[in-house]
Amino acid sequence: MTAATIISGKQISEEIRKGIALEVEQLSKQNVRPGLAVVLVGDDPASHVYVRNKEKACQDLGYYSEVHRLSADSSQEEVLALVDKLNAQDSIHGILVQLPLPKHIHEKAVIDAISVEKDVDGFHPVNVGNLVIGDDSLLPCTPAGVIEMIKRTGIEIAGKHAVVIGRSNIVGKPVSLLLQRENATVTMCHSRTANMAEIARQADILVVAIGRANMIDASYVKPGAVVIDVGMNRLENGKLAGDVDFESVKQVSGPITPVPGGVGPMTITMLMQNTLLAAKRLNGLA
Numbered sequence: 001m002t003a004a005t006i007i008s009g010k011q012i013s014e015e016i017r018k019g020i021a022l023e024v025e026q027l028s029k030q031n032v033r034p035g036l037a038v039v040l041v042g043d044d045p046a047s048h049v050y051v052r053n054k055e056k057a058c059q060d061l062g063y064y065s066e067v068h069r070l071s072a073d074s075s076q077e078e079v080l081a082l083v084d085k086l087n088a089q090d091s092i093h094g095i096l097v098q099l100p101l102p103k104h105i106h107e108k109a110v111i112d113a114i115s116v117e118k119d120v121d122g123f124h125p126v127n128v129g130n131l132v133i134g135d136d137s138l139l140p141c142t143p144a145g146v147i148e149m150i151k152r153t154g155i156e157i158a159g160k161h162a163v164v165i166g167r168s169n170i171v172g173k174p175v176s177l178l179l180q181r182e183n184a185t186v187t188m189c190h191s192r193t194a195n196m197a198e199i200a201r202q203a204d205i206l207v208v209a210i211g212r213a214n215m216i217d218a219s220y221v222k223p224g225a226v227v228i229d230v231g232m233n234r235l236e237n238g239k240l241a242g243d244v245d246f247e248s249v250k251q252v253s254g255p256i257t258p259v260p261g262g263v264g265p266m267t268i269t270m271l272m273q274n275t276l277l278a279a280k281r282l283n284g285l286a
């Protein structure tokens with residue numbers, strides 16, 4: 001048996017970022033510099049790492065960036081006031097509020113307050129609605145990254161049976177919608193699905209986003225199927241693991257994403273892409 005192709009999100013990300021860098025250079029001739037503001041409330045260590053990575057991506061690509069680090073006891077009014085200020089700030093084209101927020105802050109109220117045009121996470125209900133009805137919108141980064149990496153690997157999506165395991169608002173649901181938009185036939189699975197392995201084994205393309213380390217083994221995978229692992233689980237030994245048991249699955253699957261180095265890098269790259277698009281649109285250039 002030939003070894004499965006590893007889909008490198010890291011490599012695909014680098015290719016996309018090269019294209020973004022060229023566009024940033026072109027835009028600078030029109031005095032436009034994409035600007036991203038990140039709002040981080042509290043001390044969640046993982047969130048601090050994510051925010052640093054986003055800051056670094058902005059620096060590498062020549063974006064303007066602001067990171068607003070607010071203490072965990074900040075009030076909802078303070079967060080909303082900051083969002084309002086960023087909505088009105090011309091140098092900022094994208095606003096990202098790092099989730100989760102502390103419990104006393106109503107996440108939905110904060111997301112709803114972000115200007116639709118600057119909602120580079122694609123979580124605002126108007127952008128979600130546009131995604132559902134197939135209108136132009138800022139797409140959520142991780143789902144958009146999943147589609148982009150499948151396409152850039154040269155895999156045809158149209159006509160395929162895609163099975164998505166997980167139905168969260170930030171990954172499972174939007175991935176399913178995007179796969180359907182690409183003309184796949186989509187089945188969604190979740191924690192109440194009966195005979196899940198049997199359903200998963202029918203997939204030509206299997207996308208897994210459940211948050212259970214290494215749960216999906218070879219018994220869930222049809223020989224040759226494309227496997228995209230969105231999971232990011234921190235193990236007790238400090239290592240990162242996906243939701244897919246990579247070593248077992250790669251024995252039977254077709255192209256497969258690793259963790260780390262798969263979907264993760266794509267998420268930040270799509271955030272950069274969304275910020276670029278928002279900057280162009282807000283300046284009447286797209």
Ligand code: NAP
Pocket residue numbers: 142165166167168169170171172189190191192196209210211212230231232233243263264267
């Ligand atoms: P989530 O909100 O917790 O949703 C998990 C989904 O998986 C739910 O729909 C749940 O079903 C389903 N599920 C849980 N256990 C299951 C089981 N045993 N069998 C079948 N379905 C099961 O998680 P999420 O935010 O979508 O994230 C999923 C994973 O992706 C996590 O590991 C997260 O860290 C990772 N992630 C990675 C990135 C990235 O950039 N790479 C971005 C976002 C998330 P119910 O709806 O029935 O409860």
